[in-house]
Amino acid sequence: MKVIIIEDEIRTANELRSMLLAIDADIQVEAILGTVSAALDWFEHNAMPELIFSDIELGDGLSFELFKKISIDVPVIFCTAFDEYAIRAFESNSIDYLLKPVDEATLQKSVEKYLRFKEHLIAGGQRLSNMERVISQMEPPYKQTILVDYREKIIPVKLSDVGLIYSSEGAVFLQLADKRNFMVRYTLEQLELTLDPQLFFRANRQFIVNREFIDDIEYYFNRKLLITTKVESPEKIIVSRIKAQPFLKWMER
Known part of the structure; x- marks a missing residue:
């Protein structure tokens, strides 16, 4: 055979x-x-x-x-x-x-x-x-849109417009290209399972980045990487040494 x-x-x-x-x-x-x-x-x-x-x-x-x-x-x-x-x-x-x-x-x-x-x-x-x-x-049914609560409204947000997803003080936020910021009722782990892995990468415990919004990548201390995004980030986005090579490999796809 x-x-x-x-x-x-x-x-x-x-x-x-x-x-x-x-x-x-x-x-x-x-x-x-x-x-x-x-x-x-x-x-x-x-x-x-x-x-x-x-x-x-x-x-x-x-x-x-x-x-x-x-x-x-x-x-x-x-x-x-x-x-x-x-x-x-x-x-x-x-x-x-x-x-x-x-x-x-x-x-x-x-x-x-x-x-x-x-x-x-x-x-x-x-x-x-x-x-x-x-x-x-x-082929997994990746999310295209996510619903967010804003005041007394429910707003549909296209994930292609989300440059950064991050956790802060126990909550998870979406940072959009138009500078809007929304809190969502999901954990990063829950979102990671439904996001298109060709578009989104879990950089570390705090951040998920959208490849379309990555501005540049710098070598950081101890073989880590520092990501700069086109949208505002509350903190530095650092890719660990273990994830550095998988991240660069993902970026070249």
Whole structure:
């Protein structure tokens, strides 16, 4: 069985390959690809494998982008940390998932599930239709608008207009491009789960920043980063040393 692994963490990819070979020595891992662009290039020059193992967050975007750009008519087993609703989408479409960190027993069950369905796979066009439906179901319903209470009114605020979200003295505030500031009835943790990760980044415990409102980034003490935004911030926005590289990687997407 020919498979490819789409995973940007080399250690994770190598562990997955080792476990696959331990499960079945006849499995051939044709390639390990770490980015959407690398995967696109590979598919343009190589025959389709029998099975794909794919992470969701890659070095240059989400794997959803890849599967929208090319015709995939083979099963995909995603590596995911998505909520239960996404997992149900996989199960209803006979596409399995692996919850990180992957263990060999779970991986073996996924391979066995694929083998059971292999003889019953339908024609390529319908398979592709199923794949597109699963992808659309998996894409999280990110918030586009948030409702805020202001005096005796409820005001809809477009999140694309929010330059900064921050906590202060136990409350959470939205700082808008037009200089308005609203308090919301959410925690940063609750908001983070519903915000588009392509647009918003949790810089630290106090701040979530919108990439469209980042003015510049400075190197700070002890390999930290200092963010300057186009909207007013109540304090310095400092990205920790641990988050510095993921943040810069996110900015380049």
